[in-house]
Amino acid sequence: MNADLVIRGGRVVDATGERRTDVAIADGVIVDVGDDLAGDRVLEADGCVVSPGFVDLHAHLRQPGKEDAETIATGARGAALGGFTAVVAMPNTDPCMDTAAVIREVLDLADGAACEVVPSAAITVGRAGEHLSPMAELAQLGVRMFTDDGTGVQDDRLMKRALEYSSGLAPFTDGASVTLAQHCEVDSLSEGGFMHEGAWSSKLGIPGQPAEAEDLMVMRDIALARATGARVHFQHLSTAGSVELVRRAKASGLPVTAEATTHHFTLTDAACAGYDPVFKVHPPLRTDTDVAAVKAGLIDGTIDAIATDHAPHTRHDKEKPFDQAPPGMLGLESALALALTELDLPLPQLIARMSWQPARIAGIDDRHGGPVAVGRPANLTVFDPAQVWTISGEAMASKSDNCPYEGREVRGRVRHTVTAGEAVVIDGEVQR
Amino acid sequence: MTNHLLSIEELGADGIREVLQLSHTFVEVSARAIPRVPALRGKTLAWLFYEDSTRTRLSFETAAKRLSADTMNFSVGSSSVNKGESLRDTVETISAMGVDCIVVRHGSSGVPWRIREWTDASVINAGDGWHQHPTQALLDCFTIEQRLGPLDGRHVAIVGDIKHSRVARSNVEAFTALGADVTLVGPRTLLPPSLDGWPCKVSHDLDAVVPSADVVYLLRMQNERMNEALVPSMREYSMGYGMTMERVGALADHALVMHPGPMNRGVEIAPEVADLDRAVMVDQVRNGVAVRMAVLYLLLGSGVELPVEGV
Amino acid sequence: MAERERRMSPPFGGVFLARSEVLSESDMTRALRRIAHEIIEANHGLDDVVLVGLQTGGIWLAEAVASHLAEIEGVQPPVGTIDVALYRDDIGLRPVMPEAVTHIPVDLTNKVVVLVDDVLFTGRTIRAALDAVTDFGRPRAVQLAVMIDRGHRELPIRPDFVGKNLPTKRSEAVDVHRGGVDIGEVQK
Numbered sequence: 001m002n003a004d005l006v007i008r009g010g011r012v013v014d015a016t017g018e019r020r021t022d023v024a025i026a027d028g029v030i031v032d033v034g035d036d037l038a039g040d041r042v043l044e045a046d047g048c049v050v051s052p053g054f055v056d057l058h059a060h061l062r063q064p065g066k067e068d069a070e071t072i073a074t075g076a077r078g079a080a081l082g083g084f085t086a087v088v089a090m091p092n093t094d095p096c097m098d099t100a101a102v103i104r105e106v107l108d109l110a111d112g113a114a115c116e117v118v119p120s121a122a123i124t125v126g127r128a129g130e131h132l133s134p135m136a137e138l139a140q141l142g143v144r145m146f147t148d149d150g151t152g153v154q155d156d157r158l159m160k161r162a163l164e165y166s167s168g169l170a171p172f173t174d175g176a177s178v179t180l181a182q183h184c185e186v187d188s189l190s191e192g193g194f195m196h197e198g199a200w201s202s203k204l205g206i207p208g209q210p211a212e213a214e215d216l217m218v219m220r221d222i223a224l225a226r227a228t229g230a231r232v233h234f235q236h237l238s239t240a241g242s243v244e245l246v247r248r249a250k251a252s253g254l255p256v257t258a259e260a261t262t263h264h265f266t267l268t269d270a271a272c273a274g275y276d277p278v279f280k281v282h283p284p285l286r287t288d289t290d291v292a293a294v295k296a297g298l299i300d301g302t303i304d305a306i307a308t309d310h311a312p313h314t315r316h317d318k319e320k321p322f323d324q325a326p327p328g329m330l331g332l333e334s335a336l337a338l339a340l341t342e343l344d345l346p347l348p349q350l351i352a353r354m355s356w357q358p359a360r361i362a363g364i365d366d367r368h369g370g371p372v373a374v375g376r377p378a379n380l381t382v383f384d385p386a387q388v389w390t391i392s393g394e395a396m397a398s399k400s401d402n403c404p405y406e407g408r409e410v411r412g413r414v415r416h417t418v419t420a421g422e423a424v425v426i427d428g429e430v431q432r
Numbered sequence: 433m434t435n436h437l438l439s440i441e442e443l444g445a446d447g448i449r450e451v452l453q454l455s456h457t458f459v460e461v462s463a464r465a466i467p468r469v470p471a472l473r474g475k476t477l478a479w480l481f482y483e484d485s486t487r488t489r490l491s492f493e494t495a496a497k498r499l500s501a502d503t504m505n506f507s508v509g510s511s512s513v514n515k516g517e518s519l520r521d522t523v524e525t526i527s528a529m530g531v532d533c534i535v536v537r538h539g540s541s542g543v544p545w546r547i548r549e550w551t552d553a554s555v556i557n558a559g560d561g562w563h564q565h566p567t568q569a570l571l572d573c574f575t576i577e578q579r580l581g582p583l584d585g586r587h588v589a590i591v592g593d594i595k596h597s598r599v600a601r602s603n604v605e606a607f608t609a610l611g612a613d614v615t616l617v618g619p620r621t622l623l624p625p626s627l628d629g630w631p632c633k634v635s636h637d638l639d640a641v642v643p644s645a646d647v648v649y650l651l652r653m654q655n656e657r658m659n660e661a662l663v664p665s666m667r668e669y670s671m672g673y674g675m676t677m678e679r680v681g682a683l684a685d686h687a688l689v690m691h692p693g694p695m696n697r698g699v700e701i702a703p704e705v706a707d708l709d710r711a712v713m714v715d716q717v718r719n720g721v722a723v724r725m726a727v728l729y730l731l732l733g734s735g736v737e738l739p740v741e742g743v
Numbered sequence: 744m745a746e747r748e749r750r751m752s753p754p755f756g757g758v759f760l761a762r763s764e765v766l767s768e769s770d771m772t773r774a775l776r777r778i779a780h781e782i783i784e785a786n787h788g789l790d791d792v793v794l795v796g797l798q799t800g801g802i803w804l805a806e807a808v809a810s811h812l813a814e815i816e817g818v819q820p821p822v823g824t825i826d827v828a829l830y831r832d833d834i835g836l837r838p839v840m841p842e843a844v845t846h847i848p849v850d851l852t853n854k855v856v857v858l859v860d861d862v863l864f865t866g867r868t869i870r871a872a873l874d875a876v877t878d879f880g881r882p883r884a885v886q887l888a889v890m891i892d893r894g895h896r897e898l899p900i901r902p903d904f905v906g907k908n909l910p911t912k913r914s915e916a917v918d919v920h921r922g923g924v925d926i927g928e929v930q931k
Contacts, residue, residue, distance in 0.1 A: 202624035205541040205563030205601055210625070275542025319520045321540030323561070460845055461829070466878045469829035499829075729829075 003031055003039030005423055007416070010045030010382055013348055014052050014371045015356050023050060025378040028421030033374055043416045043423060045382045051351045052369045053085025053115075053379035053419065055358040057181070057259050058149070058235060058307035059332060061087070061117065063109060064102070065094025070312040070399050072106065075332070076113035077397040077432070078310070080424045082332040083414035085379035086116040086359070086368045087310075091127070092150040098122040098133040103141045114424045114432050115417075116379075118364055120145040123162050123180060129154050132162055136172040144173070144363030147181035149235060150282070152217050154187055159221065163230035176363055179257075181233040184217035184242065185209070185283060194323045196269040196284040204272060206322060209284050215241035222249045225256055233361055234258040236309050238283040240293035247302040257361050258297070259307040262331055262338040265294045267404060277318050277325030278404050281311070284327075298353060299345055305358035306350075308335045312400035330403045333396045338405070340385055340412035347385065355381075382416040389413050397430060436555045437727055438544045439564040440605035448573060448609055451726050455574050458725035461498065462718075471733045472501035478531040479505045480522070480547075481558070482538040487693060488558050488567075491717070492535050495724035499733070504531070519543065520550050527551040532732055536560075541598075554731045562596050568692055569602035571723040573610060575715045576647055579688055584611030589641045591617040591673055592651035592700055595624050595662075599692045600651060604632055615641050618673060621662040638673050642682045649690045650675055650700045666699050675701045680708065688712050759918050761925035765909055768923050771890065774906035775804070778888050779811035781904050786855055789820050791883065793854045797872055798826040798843035800861035800919060804890060808859060823847040830871035851880030857904075861919035863889040866900035890919050 003024035011020050012033075024032035024039055061075035072089070079087045089106060091097030097106060103119050110117035121138040125131045127148040135146060146166060153159040159182075166178050190209035195201050197208020218234060222245060225232040237243050237260050246258045263281060268288055271279040279285060297303040311328025318325050339350055359369030367377040388411050393403030417425035424431050437443060443451070461469055477496050481489055489505075496503045506526055517525075526534060533554040536544050541561030548555045559565040576583055588607050594600040594616050607614050614632035616623060627634060635641050642648065653669055663669045670676075675689060683689075689701070689711040697703040705711060766774065786792055789812060796805030805822050813819035826843040858872050869887060876885060888904035893911040909926070911917065916929045 197625045199626040199628035202626045203601075203629065205561050205598060207562075208625055275545045316518060319518060319546070321519065321538065321546065322542045323540045457826070457829075457844075464878060465850075465880075468878070470874065471829040733829075 002026070003037065004421065005041050005043065005378075005418065006037045006039035007043045007045050007050055007380065007382055007418070008037070010048045010050035012050045012372045013351055015352065015369075016371045016373075018348065023372055023380065025418065025421050028378055030372065030374055030376050030378050033372065041423065043382060043418075043426060045415070047386070048382050048384045048415055049347065049351075050372065050380060050382050052355045052359075052372060053381050053417065054083045054336070054354040055362060055364065055368050056084045056087040056308050056310070056332065056335070057145075057233075057305050057358045057362055058261070059087040059089060059310040060092065060312065060328065061089045062312060063093065064105060068399070069314050069317070072109040072113055072117055074397060074399045075310065075312070076110070076115045076117055077430045078330075078332040080114035080417045080419065081397055081414060081428070081430055082308075082334070083336050083381035083383055083417055084115050084332060085381065085417060085419045086118055086362070086364055087332070088118045088120050088145055088362050090149045091120050091122045091147065096122050096126050098125050098127070100134070100137050100141055103138055103143060107141070112432070114430055115419050116364070116368070118362055119143060120147050120181065122146065123148045123153055124158065127151060129158065132158070132165060135166060135178070136169055139169045139172045139178055143178070144176060145179050145181050145233070145361075147183065147235065149181065149183045151187065152183045152185045156220060156224075160224050160228060163224055163228040163232065167228060167230040177231055179231045179233045179361060179363070181235050182217070182221050183235050184214050184221065186213045186216045189213035189216070194280060194284075195272045196286045198269060198287055200269045200272060204275070206272070211239040211241055211286065211290070214239045214283055215245065218242040218245045222246075222254065222256065225249075225254055232256050236261045236264060236283055236307065237294060237297065237303060238264045238286050238290060240290050243293045243297040243302055247297065247300070250302060257304045258302065259305040259358070259361075260294045260298055260303045261307050261309040262335045263309070263329055263404060265291055265298065266338050266342050271404065272322070275322045277320065277322050278329060278402050280322060280325055280327045281309070281329050282327035295343060298343060299349075304353065305361060306335065306339050306353045307358070308332050310398075312398050313402050314400055315402075318402045328402070330393060330396060330398050330400065332398070334391050334403065334405050334410070336383060336414060337389070337391070337410035337412045341410045378418055378421040380418040381414060382418075383412060383414045385412045387411065387413040435731060436544075436548055437566055437731065438548065438555065438557045440566050440569050440602045440609065443566060445609040448570065448606055451570050451723065451730060452574050452577065454726040454730060455719070455723045458498075458722040458729070459719070461725070462722050468498050468500060470500045471729055472496070472499040475501045475532045475732050476530065477501050477503045477533045477535060477728070478526050478529075479503065480508070480526065480534055480536045482508045482536075482543075483559070485537055485559065487717070488537065491720045492558065492724050494721045495728055498721070499725055499728055501728065501732070519546065523547050523550045527553055533728070556727065556731065559598055561598065563598050563601060565598040565602050567720070567724050567727060568599050569606035570727065571716055571720040572603055572649070572690060572692070573606050574719045574723050575690070575712055576688065578715065578719065579712060580646060580686065582610070583607060586612045586646040587615070587644050588612050588647040588649055589615045589617050589638075589645040590649045590651065591638060591675070592653055593622045593657060594618055594651065595622050596654075596657075597651050603649065604630060608632065615645075617641050619663060622657070638679065639682065642679050643684070645683065645687055647688045647690060648675060648683065652692065652694065653696055653700045670699055674699060675705050677702055677704055680705055683710070690716060693717070757929040757931045759916055759927055760930050761918065761927040763926055764923055765891070765917070765926050766907060766924040768921070771906065771923055774890065775807050776811050778904045778906065779808050779815055782808070782812065782857060782886075782888070783816060785886070785903065789816050789818060791854045792820045792857060793823060793849060793851060794820055794857050794859055795823045795825050795847070795872075795876065797858060797860040797868060798824055798828075798845070799840070801859045803921065804861060804919075805859035808888065821848045823849075825872060825875050827868055827871035827875050830874045831867065845875070847879045851876060851882045853883050854880070856882045856885045857888055858885060859888045861890050862917050863887070863892045863900075863902050864895055866896045866898035869900050870898050891917050891924060893917050
């Protein structure tokens with residue numbers, strides 16, 4: 001059979017192991033794996049790793065509502081350049097992704113984007129923490145992850161109800177389960193805070209968000225997950241305390257999962273010293289100790305996935321005073337390089353945390369993260385793990401440039417990305 | 433001294449001494465029948481006050497006028513800022529008018545650091561959030577040294593709401609840079625969450641600290657702190673941390689009582705204490721003008737720029 | 744050349760290298776005494792005369808003139824000091840020295856102020872001093888006494904009492920000190 005596309009000369013790394021082989025693709029599917037394959041188009045992968053496409057559990061694509069900061073098209077382009085073949089879009093859009101209509105709009109806009117955009121939906125209406133969103137109806141449209149990200153569900157009883165309700169949605173999902181992903185933060189402790197509460201916030205005179213605000217909600221949700229048996233995913237763990245809580249919960253056999261962002265293992269609260277809101281993020285950058293704990297959690301598997309929490313903001317918004325600027329930073333195009341540069345993690349484990357583990361949590365492992373094998377959907381990432389480059393926000397595909405790694409020298413860069421059989425990134429250039 | 437005065441830390445011990453030393457010159461100028469010199473003639477200063485502050489603004493205004501500088505007030509309340517103009521646009525607009533110096537007060541910590549990146553003018557921090565108020569610290573140092581001589585080896589107790597106080601943050605840095613020992617005194621809820629790296633001691637017992645203090649520096653206690661459950665009541669606060677006549681009785685004869693103003697008589701300071709000779713609030717205000725003249729002159733007037741030809 | 748300039752280091756100041764002596768110590772004493780006589784003569788005595796030395800080089804000269812006046816007339820006129828750094832139109836040239844104090848002991852209104860300085864050069868210091876003096880009252884007259892007038896005036900200012908007229912090149916420097924007056928260069 002004649003292949004549309006051949007990835008030649010790469011080292012394939014997937015959940016089944018590692019081998020040097022060419023990969024041939026036709027009609028969106030891997031059609032051959034072996035030596036000296038031929039096809040209409042050849043992507044050279046000399047010196048590169050060929051892996052299942054990366055999946056980001058956590059991206060803010062800003063559409064609908066904040067199209068001046070990002071659109072689904074530009075966000076997906078950045079994702080593809082970062083090697084992601086799927087991103088889970090967070091629901092804190094305007095209007096909020098809490099109704100079927102908005103989910104349909106997002107799916108419409110995502111059609112033809114440079115990667116698959118998987119909408120998540122809010123747990124509560126308007127993410128206001130008062131009433132449950134129509135979860136069954138949303139699940140019918142394919143939503144598998146619910147989150148009020150940007151804030152946690154504060155009310156204990158409502159969170160318990162949400163977990164109970166979500167664990168009975170199988171009739172609406174063809175049997176697939178859904179996950180409640182929680183932004184863990186007790187508002188009454190962190191309200192009015194703008195950076196990690198500690199030595200730096202004290203010196204800089206910026207009101208703090210204490211670590212225990214995160215720890216307490218992780219603690220509560222572990223108790224609720226145990227009580228309800230529902231699937232809970234912890235978003236962007238940032239404290240040593242919360243990592244340890246998740247570690248113990250997993251050790252006790254609870255099926256919770258967790259993600260950590262690239263910035264929470266790369267940057268500390270010391271970065272806020274110049275009052276540049278590009279370093280303002282939610283949850284905030286923490287201390288060296290927390291960074292070390294997040295890294296350790298990623299290495300020992302307590303944390304299942306590396307997420308970006310890609311959160312574009314216009315320059316105008318990020319030029320506000322530190323306490324008034326919106327939190328968030330770009331992440332899609334720097335994620336792989338930061339993981340390779342900052343984490344002492346063997347390649348297979350690193351790819352696991354960027355590809356098949358998040359794919360499973362997002363409920364999209366039927367098409368993403370699977371082994372590089374004949375018959376599988378062709379969502380693949382080809383990257384050079386040794387290439388050294390310098391990060392520049394300006395050069396990124398995102399509409400915004402709130403990149404906190406400006407000028408940082410990093411190692412590892414995506415060369416090609418293949419989404420649904422199409423080469424959407426070739427030699428570092430996005431094709432759509 | 434650089435082109436800006438943003439924090440005591442950036443000014444450094446030598447910078448503090450330079451300002452204090454020069455302030456004497458301006459105390460003399462301020463005492464003249466015509467307390468005005470043409471040193472900053474032709475220089476334009478803009479006040480950019482996002483927070484109300486009659487005292488600080490008047491003090492800067494007086495200092496600028498005594499140096500013959502032109503001043504303009506970008507009054508935030510009635511301006512484009514209310515119409516949604518961004519901080520950067522405002523700063524670039526003012527800069528385009530050709531001002532030499534922007535004196536900024538803002539409720540958000542760090543704003544002067546941002547402004548510095550957007551203008552060629554000198555920037556003076558007249559108070560940012562909870563963070564810094566460097567001219568207040570300088571005038572406090574000047575006032576103490578005027579009364580007691582060098583701060584080196586002196587013991588200063590800073591009492592009250594340290595957590596929310598830019599005066600406290602600046603003064604800790606300034607007093608310790610000049611060699612004083614500083615003790616922060618207040619309930620745990622009014623101390624910063626972490627004092628890692630702060631070169632000072634902490635106490636919750638004012639009565640234990642008062643006898644060894646050369647200066648008791650009281651901070652303003654705001655009513656809203658009670659709503660945040662930081663103290664149970666003003667009455668209880670005064671009982672633990674108010675400067676009463678009994679506590680004054682335990683002070684050394686030479687010891688001073690200071691307050692950055694405005695005072696809450698009856699809360700952090702008993703009314704009769706505020707009127708004692710050792711309560712030097714009026715000196716602080718008076719010296720504030722001279723110290724701010726010194727700051728303005730150092731930033732805008734004295735740079736050794738022109739080469740000396742024959743003399 | 745006064746303390747202020749001596750204090751500055753290159754590239755703004757420099758090291759003064761004397762080439763030759765212009766006045767000896769005794770020449771200078773004679774000149775000061777002559778100036779004292781001229782002041783008395785010009786003002787028909789010392790009524791209302793106030794000497795004001797310019798910081799920093801004019802201070803000791805003002806005191807020296809005052810003691811000659813006291814010797815001659817039996818009374819010493821009031822002596823003040825003034826720092827004109829804050830009045831200069833070429834600000835930036837000379838930093839304020841905190842110890843260069845301004846001290847005017849009497850109200851200058853209706854007084855005859857004799858400004859005393861070491862070297863008269865461009866005239867800009869004296870212009871600044873005239874501004875400064877008027878901030879302390881409205882004198883009946885202001886007169887100027889200098890040890891050296893070296894020319895190169897940039898303003899319409901002339902001295903009333905001169906120790907010595909000394910033609911110089913612009914690039915040269917003149918140093919008046921207690922031991923005499925030297926001419927030379929400032930080595931950057």
